[in-house]
Amino acid sequence: MDGRRLVDGPDDLDRLDPVVVEVACPSCGVVRSTDVVHLARSIPSTFAAALDRSIDPERLGRLVDRLPGLSLEYFDGVAHLRGSTGLTVYLAPVTCVACGSGSDIVVSWGEFQPGRWQLTLEGVVCHEAS
């Protein structure tokens, strides 16, 4: 797991400057630069994805196995993920420009304490072979 704390302060995502991080492709190791603030703003949370059934609990469970900082929780019977600091998890699918393999950049984002927001890079995982 990665665990880099990328944002920590009294703000909301819409007003944050870009935060560019370099993450390595889990398959070939080629590094790409990604603006994680843009990323977190443009994708649904795992809770939203679970609500509209675009992600299944089994896949979330496998992500917990691969990134031990994550935890699987249920709200009203809907499975979703919390990150290493207890915040909501977002999965951003990316495709490596070098080897073409797919992976998910995993970040958590939310209000950590009243008025204090955090964005954490949890890690990068390969898409499973299907």
Ligand SMILES: [Zn+2]
């Ligand atoms: Zn690659």
